[in-house]
Structures are given as structure tokens and as C-alpha cells.
Amino acid sequence: xxxxxxxxxxxxxxxxxxxxxxxxxxxxxxxxxxxxxxxxxxxxxxxxxxxxxxxxxxxxxxxxxxxxxxxxxxxxxxxxxxxxxxxxxxxxxxxxxxxxxxxxxxxxxxxxxxxxxxxxxxxxxxxxxxxxxxxxxxxxxxxxxxxxxxxxxxxxxxxxxxxxxxxxxxxxxxxxxxxxxxxxxxxxxxxxxxxxxxxxxxxxxxxxxxxxxxxxxxxxxxxxxxxxxxxxxxxxxxxxxxxxxxxxxxxxxxxxxxxxxxxxxxxxxxxxxxxxxxxxxxxxxxxxxxxxxxxxxxxxxxxxxxxxxxxxxxxxxxxxxxxxxxxxxxxxxxxxxxxxxxxxxxxxxxxxxxxxxxxxxxxxxxxxxxxxxxxxxxxxxxx
Amino acid sequence: xxxxxxxxxxxxxxxxxxxxxxxxxxxxxxxxxxxxxxxxxxxxxxxxxxxxxxxxxxxxxxxxxxxxxxxxxxxxxxxxxxxxxxxxxxxxxxxxxxxxxxxxxxxxxxxxxxxxxxxxxxxxxxxxxxxxxxxxxxxxxxxxxxxxxxxxxxxxxxxxxxxxxxxxxxxxxxxxxxxx
Amino acid sequence: xxxxxxxxxxxxxxxxxxxxxxxxxxxxxxxxxxxxxxxxxxxxxxxxxxxxxxxxxxxxxxxxxxxxxxxxxxxxxxxxxxxxxxxxxxxxxxxxxxxxxxxxxxxxxxxxxxxxxxxxxxxxxxxxxxxxxxxxxxxxxxxxxxxxxxxxxxxxxxxxxxxxxxxxxxxxxxxxxxxxxxxxxxxxxxxxxxxxxxxxxxxxxxxxxxxxxxxxxxxxxxxxxxxxxxxxxxxxxxxxxxxxxxxxxxxxxxxxxxxxxxxxxxxxxxxxxxxxxxxxxxxxxxxxxxxxxxxxxxxxxxxxxxxxxxxxxxxxxxxxxxxxxxxxxxxxxxxxxxxxxxxxxxxxxxxxxxxxxxxxxxxxxxxxxxxxxxxxxxxxxxxxxxxxxxxxxxxxxxxxxxxxxxx
Numbered sequence: 022x023x024x025x026x027x028x029x030x031x032x033x034x035x036x037x038x039x040x041x042x043x044x045x046x047x048x049x050x051x052x053x054x055x056x057x058x059x060x061x062x063x064x065x066x067x068x069x070x071x072x073x074x075x076x077x078x079x080x081x082x083x084x085x086x087x088x089x090x091x092x093x094x095x096x097x098x099x100x101x102x103x104x105x106x107x108x109x110x111x112x113x114x115x116x117x118x119x120x121x122x123x124x125x126x127x128x129x130x131x132x133x134x135x136x137x138x139x140x141x142x143x144x145x146x147x148x149x150x151x152x153x154x155x156x157x158x159x160x161x162x163x164x165x166x167x168x169x170x171x172x173x174x175x176x177x178x179x180x181x182x183x184x185x186x187x188x189x190x191x192x193x194x195x196x197x198x199x200x201x202x203x204x205x206x207x208x209x210x211x212x213x214x215x216x217x218x219x220x221x222x223x224x225x226x227x228x229x230x231x232x233x234x235x236x237x238x239x240x241x242x243x244x245x246x247x248x249x250x251x252x253x254x255x256x257x258x259x260x261x262x263x264x265x266x267x268x269x270x271x272x273x274x275x276x277x278x279x280x281x282x283x284x285x286x287x288x289x290x291x292x293x294x295x296x297x298x299x300x301x302x303x304x305x306x307x308x309x310x311x312x313x314x315x316x317x318x319x320x321x322x323x324x325x326x327x328x329x330x331x332x333x334x335x336x337x338x339x340x341x342x343x344x345x346x347x348x349x350x351x352x353x354x355x356x357x358x359x360x361x362x363x364x365x366x367x368x369x370x371x372x373x374x375x376x377x378x379x380x381x382x383x384x385x386x387x388x389x390x391x392x393x394x395x396x397x398x399x400x401x402x403x404x
Numbered sequence: 405x406x407x408x409x410x411x412x413x414x415x416x417x418x419x420x421x422x423x424x425x426x427x428x429x430x431x432x433x434x435x436x437x438x439x440x441x442x443x444x445x446x447x448x449x450x451x452x453x454x455x456x457x458x459x460x461x462x463x464x465x466x467x468x469x470x471x472x473x474x475x476x477x478x479x480x481x482x483x484x485x486x487x488x489x490x491x492x493x494x495x496x497x498x499x500x501x502x503x504x505x506x507x508x509x510x511x512x513x514x515x516x517x518x519x520x521x522x523x524x525x526x527x528x529x530x531x532x533x534x535x536x537x538x539x540x541x542x543x544x545x546x547x548x549x550x551x552x553x554x555x556x557x558x559x560x561x562x563x564x565x566x567x568x569x570x571x572x573x574x575x576x577x578x579x580x581x582x583x584x
Numbered sequence: 585x586x587x588x589x590x591x592x593x594x595x596x597x598x599x600x601x602x603x604x605x606x607x608x609x610x611x612x613x614x615x616x617x618x619x620x621x622x623x624x625x626x627x628x629x630x631x632x633x634x635x636x637x638x639x640x641x642x643x644x645x646x647x648x649x650x651x652x653x654x655x656x657x658x659x660x661x662x663x664x665x666x667x668x669x670x671x672x673x674x675x676x677x678x679x680x681x682x683x684x685x686x687x688x689x690x691x692x693x694x695x696x697x698x699x700x701x702x703x704x705x706x707x708x709x710x711x712x713x714x715x716x717x718x719x720x721x722x723x724x725x726x727x728x729x730x731x732x733x734x735x736x737x738x739x740x741x742x743x744x745x746x747x748x749x750x751x752x753x754x755x756x757x758x759x760x761x762x763x764x765x766x767x768x769x770x771x772x773x774x775x776x777x778x779x780x781x782x783x784x785x786x787x788x789x790x791x792x793x794x795x796x797x798x799x800x801x802x803x804x805x806x807x808x809x810x811x812x813x814x815x816x817x818x819x820x821x822x823x824x825x826x827x828x829x830x831x832x833x834x835x836x837x838x839x840x841x842x843x844x845x846x847x848x849x850x851x852x853x854x855x856x857x858x859x860x861x862x863x864x865x866x867x868x869x870x871x872x873x874x875x876x877x878x879x880x881x882x883x884x885x886x887x888x889x890x891x892x893x894x895x896x897x898x899x900x901x902x903x904x905x906x907x908x909x910x911x912x913x914x915x916x917x918x919x920x921x922x923x924x925x926x927x928x929x930x931x932x933x934x935x936x937x938x939x940x941x942x943x944x945x946x947x948x949x950x951x952x953x954x955x956x957x958x959x960x961x962x963x964x965x966x967x968x969x970x971x972x973x974x975x976x977x978x979x980x981x982x983x984x985x986x987x988x989x990x991x
Contacts, residue, residue, distance in 0.1 A: 043733060045733055045734070045737075067908065067909070076549065076550060077548075077549060077550035077551060077552070080550040080551065082559065082566075084535075084560060085559055085560055085566060086566070089566055120445045120446060121445065154904070157904040157905070158810065158811070158813070158814075158817065158903075158904040158905030159901075159902065159903065159904045160633070160810065160817075160900060160901060161637055162636055162637045162901050162902060164637075165637040165638045165639055166637075166638060169638060225902065226904075229903070229904060230966060230967065231811055231903055231904045231905070231906055232904045234906070234910055235904060235906070235907060235910075248473050248474050248496065249473070249522060249523050249524065250523050250524055251474070251475060251476070251522070251523070251524025251525075262496075263413055263414070264415065264496060268413055268417070269413075269415060269417060269418055269499070270417070270418045270419060270420050270501070271417070271419075272420055282413070335444075335445055336444040336445060336449075337444055337445035337446045337447075338444065338446050338447055338477070338490075338492050338501075338503060339420065339446060340420060340476075347476065349476065349477060349492075351477060351479045351490065351492070353481060361481075362479070362481050362482075364477070364479040366476060366477040366479075366492075370527065371524060371527070371528075373527075374523075374524065374526055374527040375523075384907060384908070384909065385737070386814065386907045386908070387907065403550055404550070
């Protein structure tokens with residue numbers, strides 16, 4: 022005979038029933054935006070409890086290799102660090118070698134370098150806009166719009182230097198070749214088209230309620246915390262501090278140019294996006310001023326360069342404003358035609374070190390968006 | 405096109421060459437004899453032994469006339485007979501930059517970690533320790549950063565040859581006569 | 585309004601054969617038609633998305649790539665059927681079928697032309713509600729049975745999302761049923777013909793715009809398409825609940841997604857846009873149309889559902905996706921109250937709009953006015969959040985200097 026037990030109290034789950042944190046591996050293979058980067062998230066349901074980034078998948082031994090190559094040879098490795106903006110990296114490297122060796126750069130070459138660096142900055146920020154849209158979920162429409170403009174800038178680089186992404190165009194002492202004949206006209210056309218592209222992207226993202234909902238108030242940082250973490254570039258400017266090395270420690274001919282420094286308000290993801298968008302307009306302004314101010318003819322490479330560049334001794338720490346932040350080179354020379362030590366202080370490396378702090382306490386989908394807003398380039402991070 | 409009026413930047417403009425006024429400020433702030441001054445092509449350089457690093461950096465950070473709040477870079481250098489660490493600091497308030505050199509012995513020298521003062525130092529120190537072999541006392545997470553977790557070679561040392569790591573680990577044969 | 589006359593289940597048997605065989609023949613036709621349409625929907629989506637993204641889409645396989653879908657089918661059928669070791673075998677294998685079968689069941693009741701479909705159920709709308717829920721079972725099975733953390737996350741999110749959005753979906757359709765006074769889909773379509781003797785109403789999108797908006801949004805979520813595609817696009821690489829499926833099983837998921845997209849589009853156009861009915865159609869077509877009625881009715885259905893499908897693809901190309909908590913908040917805090925309010929308003933107006941009561945004769949106008957006001961309220965609600973929070977209006981190209989003191 023079955024006996025149904027009499028229950029007067031409700032049956033509760035046992036006391037040791039609790040949730041278990043799950044580890045998710047956002048693995049080295051990533052959806053075509055950031056490169057080989059691995060992040061291990063410990064999540065409690067949807068909330069990220071811990072985050073540990075693992076880098077080094079793209080470590081290529083840049084600094085060791087630079088010690089084994091001539092001053093002019095290792096440029097080919099250095100423009101592969103920030104592979105989205107090769108000319109900016111080359112500029113930093115060339116400035117370091119010039120400082121060590123006391124080389125002078127002709128004025129026309131300085132203007133050409135600044136034009137190329139700012140075009141690279143526009144290029145890199147377009148990549149950010151495209152990839153960030155994909156991270157937030159627009160499937161790729163922003164990606165293709167951004168790519169159309171990038172292709173035009175790449176065509177310009179190909180005309181000038183012969184190669185699109187890794188042009189190896191700059192040399193210690195100037196640039197390797199003069200600009201082609203119709204460069205100015207083509208450059209202005211590219212800038213107009215880029216302006217149109219930026220308006221399209223702006224309309225698609227800034228004006229989109231869902232995008233703003235996803236990005237506002239996400240991962241805010243105060244300026245003090247930003248400085249303590251070593252952030253630089255658009256990440257720090259989004260917190261409200263208008264620190265730009267082109268203004269703070271001017272190099273090359275930036276002190277002759279008139280441009281503004283866009284800032285954000287609270288350092289969240291939306292501000293970072295918006296600062297980068299506004300910076301692109303300023304870069305265009307710089308390029309146009311350079312095109313106006315540039316001497317129409319002249320040398321583009323220091324004529325008194327020795328056949329092999331030997332530097333007896335010297336030490337310098339050259340700071341430049343790379344596209345992601347402070348791209349700096351510490352160079353030490355001790356005789357011979359090879360540097361003794363060349364260290365790259367890359368902005369993405371330093372920005373990425375603050376990832377854990379920014380991501381813990383947000384949702385999984387937000388972690389992806391925050392990582393996208395950091396705008397890292399793994400070539401720089403891993404050297 | 406601009407909405408706000410153009411205001412002057414809220415920090416002084418620095419420069420990428422060594423600054424004289426800074427030397428006097430430092431000499432006054434830090435008791436004499438502790439520091440050795442030098443200059444690089446771009447910055448003023450201050451040499452300090454590892455034991456005094458923490459006190460010096462705390463002074464640099466906390467004194468209001470110095471106010472070095474940004475740690476930009478930590479570079480290790482291997483001079484073959486000894487090693488050194490180069491710290492690059494910057495003050496946003498005053499616009500001056502400083503390089504601090506910390507000469508150490510070869511091998512696995514111990515240097516105090518600056519992570520308690522600057523969170524930015526965390527990854528820089530991890531990289532320096534795996535590339536050169538420095539041991540940073542007080543570092544919260546001294547694991548390899550760019551190299552694999554279980555690899556304990558220090559590639560950027562001058563004694564370390566430029567060769568495949570499999571050769572160095574004995575997995576593959578090196579060129580004839582190669583001995584590591 | 586329906587005049588209450590009895591209707592045979594879809595008129596006369598087809599081709600003069602008996603009723604159960606007739607049902608089987610109709611089913612086979614529907615399945616074949618669905619297969620081809622779904623294949624071309626995948627192709628169409630790729631082309632449409634590509635054009636939105638400034639590129640061309642498939643162009644190589646056949647002129648303008650029209651054989652792309654066949655090539656994809658051949659490739660997928662030829663793939664190895666991989667089943668992960670950790671997967672729960674039968675759950676994993678049956679999940680795709682359970683996701684697909686409800687869609688087919690819904691297709692059985694939709695009218696593609698007047699009295700054309702597999703079967704015309706008097707409880708057609710109710711049947712669709714009941715079947716919708718079965719989709720979730722299949723997705724949960726896929727999520728839990730895959731043995732993969734991403735699949736688990738995706739499956740749970742999908743379940744939460746789809747369950748939540750069913751409620752405003754059903755409530756908005758119920759409010760339309762209140763106006764239509766019938767649950768029979770064929771009669772509902774006929775009722776929107778503005779044709780004396782056939783039906784008296786304008787398409788319900790005009791009478792019930794709020795219900796239309798709620799239905800559209802909830803339908804996007806049921807289909808887990810953008811902007812509600814968080815279950816299937818977890819950081820855009822991992823596919824959510826169908827991440828571990830490959831080959832023909834994956835194509836079953838895609839088939840069910842596009843088939844449900846098509847089914848919902850036809851369903852939505854029947855309920856809201858009038859289905860096969862065109863207002864005042866008898867004036868144009870009965871006199872001047874030489875052939876049978878079903879030709880123009882079928883084309884009208886195709887046109888309406890194509891517009892609907894194009895709108896779905898358009899939204900996918902342009903909208904970022906909502907996070908799961910924002911999605912749920914939107915459903916429970918915005919759509920659900922509005923759909924309940926809609927039902928109350930409808931009830932009020934229809935009761936007092938009966939003959940002899942206060943609003944006699946004005947009930948249609950009142951329905952349009954109140955529901956229109958509700959729709960405008962919904963749009964304003966969504967946009968005002970954007971205005972309030974998007975403080976960058978007019979600032980592109982401009983900047984703000986530092987407003988915080990330095991440390």
C-alpha cells in the first residue's frame with residue numbers, strides 16, 4: 022500500500038545549492054577585429070566577475086631583432102607594429118634615429134611626414150569605427166562603409182610609397198621619395214570623400230538609439246585613474262583631459278599647425294568613440310594646412326647622410342602621438358651601425374593593462390564592447 | 405564649426421629636450437648625494453641605486469612641485485657586465501619629464517616594484533622581468549606576459565643568442581657547433 | 585465583420601480528390617514551395633544585405649549568383665556530420681527538427697489566396713499562438729544538448745527572450761482579433777477588403793497601428809533577428825545555440841529561421857495588411873480580370889510579404905543589437921503595458937460602439953485614433969530616450985575643451 026508522506030512545510034532546495042561561476046574563454050581566434058588576443062572571463066550568469074587577458078600570441082621579437090639590424094633596416098619591422106597606421110610608427114622610429122645621430126630633416130620632408138602620419142591616423146580611426154560597429158552588432162554595414170574610405174587612403178599610399186599597409190617610406194633624415202605630381206589634388210579629393218564617409222558612419226552610429234544605449238555609461242574612468250593606469254590617446258582624452266603629445270610635447274612641425282583636441286566627459290565607451298570621430302576631423306584639418314603650408318619643392322632627404330650610419334653613443338626617449346595613444350621609442354646607441362637597445366612603448370599595451378578594471382562588473386556583451394572601444398592593435402601590444 | 409570657445413590647454417607645454425629647471429628642483433627636493441644627474445638627448449636623467457628607488461619615486465610623485473603622476477615606460481637594458489632599468493616619468497601639472505636609471509647587477513637582480521605607486525607599472529614590470537630576468541619584489545602577479553607561461557629564458561639579454569626557442573630548449577638541433 | 589456563414593475548409597477539394605488525400609497533396613505543395621522560397625530567401629538576404637553594405641553579394645554562381653542557394657545546399661549536404669563528444673546525443677540530434685516542425689505547422693494554416701492554403705481552421709489565430717511556443721523547446725534542446733558553454737549561454741538567452749516576447753505578441757494579436765471578431769485567418773484577411781459583401785474594414789494596420797508596431801517588434805524578437813539577435817550572434821563569431829551544428833543540421837536551423845521569417849511575414853501581412861485582399865478589389869478585378877481570382881490574390885500576398893521581408897532584412901543591416909537585459913526591460917516595461925492598454929481601449933470602444941450605444945458608427949475612427957495615439961506614444965518614448973541621452977547633437981566636428989580640473 023503506498024503511503025503518501027504528509028508534508029506541511031514546503032520542500033526547499035538543499036542549502037548547498039548555489040550557482041557556480043563559469044569560465045568562458047574568448048579565445049585567440051576573434052571575429053576579425055582585434056587580432057590574436059585571449060581573454061578568460063569568469064562569469065556568474067551574465068555578470069563578469071573576473072577577467073584575465075593573455076597576450077603574446079603575436080610576439081615577434083621586435084626589440085631583439087632591432088638590435089641585430091642596421092638603423093635603416095629595422096624600419097621594415099617597426100611599421101608592422103601598429104599595422105593599421107604604418108607611417109606613424111615609422112615616424113617615431115626615424116625621429117629616434119635622427120635624435121641619436123643628430124641628423125637634420127629638410128622642411129618639405131617634415132611636412133610630408135606629418136601628412137602621411139595624419140592620413141594614417143584617419144585610416145586607423147576608420148578601422149576603429151568599422152570594427153566597433155561590428156562589435157556592437159551592426160553586422161558589418163559600418164565595416165564596409167569604413168573600408169571604402171580606407172581603400173581610398175590606401176590607394177594614396179600606394180601612389181606615394183609603393184605599398185599600402187607597410188610602406189617603409191620614411192627614412193632617418195627625411196622620406197625616401199618625393200610626392201607624385203598630382204598628390205595634392207588627389208589628397209584633397211580623398212579628404213572630401215572621407216568626410217562624406219564619416220558623416221555616413223556618424224549618422225549610422227551616433228544617431229542610433231540602440232548604439233547609444235549600449236555604449237553610454239559603460240566603463241567610465243576618471244582622469245586621475247586614467248593617468249595612474251598609464252592610459253593615453255583617445256582613451257585619456259575621453260575622460261576629459263585634453264592631453265595630446267602633439268600639443269604637450271610638440272615634435273616635428275606640429276607647433277606650426279592649428280588644430281583642436283577633442284575631449285569627452287566621463288570616459289565611457291561612447292565618449293571614446295566620439296573623441297575618435299571628432300579627432301578625424303582635426304586630422305583632416307592638419308592635412309589641409311600642411312598641403313597649404315608645404316614648400317612646393319625642395320629636398321626630401323638629408324643630402325649629407327653617410328653611407329652607413331654609425332652612432333657612437335646616445336640615448337633618447339622620443340614621444341609621439343600614435344593613433345592609439347603615446348607611441349614612444351626608447352633608443353640607446355653604443356657604437357657601430359646597429360642600435361644597442363630599442364624599446365617600444367606602445368599605447369595599446371598600456372591601454373590594455375587596464376582592461377580587467379574596466380570589465381569586471383559588466384555583462385559579457387559589454388566586455389566585448391569595452392574591448393572594442395580600447396581599439397587595440399595586437400602588433401603593438403605584442404611587439 | 406566649434407561649439408565651445410577655444411580655451412588654452414590646461415597644462416604647460418613641455419618639450420622633448422632636457423630641462424634645466426628640473427635639475428634644481430630635484431636637487432632641492434631630494435637630499436644631496438643620493439642622486440647622480442645626467443642627461444640623455446631628450447630628458448634629464450637621474451641615477452639611483454635600487455634600494456632607494458621606492459623612496460625617490462614616492463618623493464617624485466607626492467611632492468607638489470614635482471608631481472610626476474604618469475609613469476610612461478619601464479625599459480630594461482643589458483650592458484653585459486651589469487644591467488639597468490630605465491623609468492620614464494612625466495608630470496602633467498608642470499610639463500616636465502624625467503628618466504630614472506636604476507643600475508643593477510647581472511643575473512636575477514631584485515628591484516622594488518612600483519605597482520603600489522603606479523598601477524601602470526604592472527605590465528611593464530612583467531615584461532621586463534621575463535625579457536631580462538629582473539625580479540620585482542612586491543609585484544602582485546609576476547607571471548610571463550608575452551612569452552609562454554612555462555618558458556624561463558630571458559631573450560633580450562645580450563648573452564641570449566638570436567635563435568629559435570626550440571633550439572634553445574633542446575627540442576631541435578641547432579646549426580653545427582652551436583652550443584647554448 | 586464576418587457574416588457568420590459556414591465555410592468549407594478551403595472550398596472544394598483540389599483536383600476533385602477526396603479530402604484527406606487533398607490535404608496531403610496540399611501539404612506536399614506547401615513543403616516544396618517553402619523549400620524553394622526559403623532557399624531564395626537566403627540568396628535574397630545576402631544580396632539585399634550586400635547592397636546595403638555597399639557591395640554586390642553572390643555574383644559568381646550563375647548570372648547574378650542565382651544558383652548560390654543550390655550550391656550552398658549541395659555543399660552542406662556533403663559535409664561531415666560532426667557530433668561533439670560531450671553532447672547529449674538524442675537531444676542534440678532532435679533539436680533541429682523540433683525547431684523546424686512548428687514552422688511547418690504554422691504554414692499549414694496560412695491563407696495564400698482566398699480559400700487557398702492547406703486547411704482553414706476557424707481557430708487559426710489561436711492555433712498559431714499555440715504552435716509558436718514549441719520553437720523554444722527546440723532551441724533549448726540545442727543549447728543544452730550541445731555540450732558547449734557558448735551554446736548554453738545562447739540557448740538560455742534565446743529562451744528568456746522568446747518567452748518574454750511571446751506575451752506582447754499574443755496580446756497584440758488578440759487586440760486585432762477583437763476588432764476582427766474572428767480567429768479565422770481567411771476571414772480576417774477577407775474582412776479587410778473594404779468591399780461590401782466581402783468585408784468592411786480597412787487593413788488593420790490603420791485601425792490598430794499600435795498593435796502593428798508591437799507585433800512587428802515582438803516578431804523580430806521571436807525570429808531572433810537584429811536588433812534582437814543576441815542569442816545567435818554572441819560577439820559575432822560564436823553562433824549561440826547552433827554553434828556546434830554543422831552541415832545538414834545547421835542548414836535545418838537556417839531553414840527554420842528563414843521559413844519562420846517567411847511564415848511570419850505572410851501571417852503578419854494577413855493579419856495587418858489584408859493578406860490577399862485589396863480594398864475595393866471587386867470593383868477593379870471582378871469586371872476587368874479575365875482569369876481566376878487566385879492569380880492576383882496570390883501576387884498580392886507575395887507583394888505584401890515581400891515588403892515585410894525586405895523590412896526585416898533592412899533592419900538587420902542597420903541596427904546594432906540590444907543587450908539581453910535591455911531587451912528584457914524593453915519587453916516587460918514598454919511593450920507589455922502598451923499591449924494591455926491596447927486591449928482595454930479596444931474593449932471599451934467596441935463595447936460602446938455597438939448599435940444603440942454611445943459611439944455607434946464611430947468605432948473604427950475611435951480605434952484608429954486611440955491606437956494611433958498609442959503608436960505615437962511608443963515612438964516618442966523610444967526616441968525621447970535617445971534625445972535625452974544623446975548629448976552630442978550638432979557636435980560632430982566641434983569639441984568641448986576640458987571641463988575637469990587637472991589632478
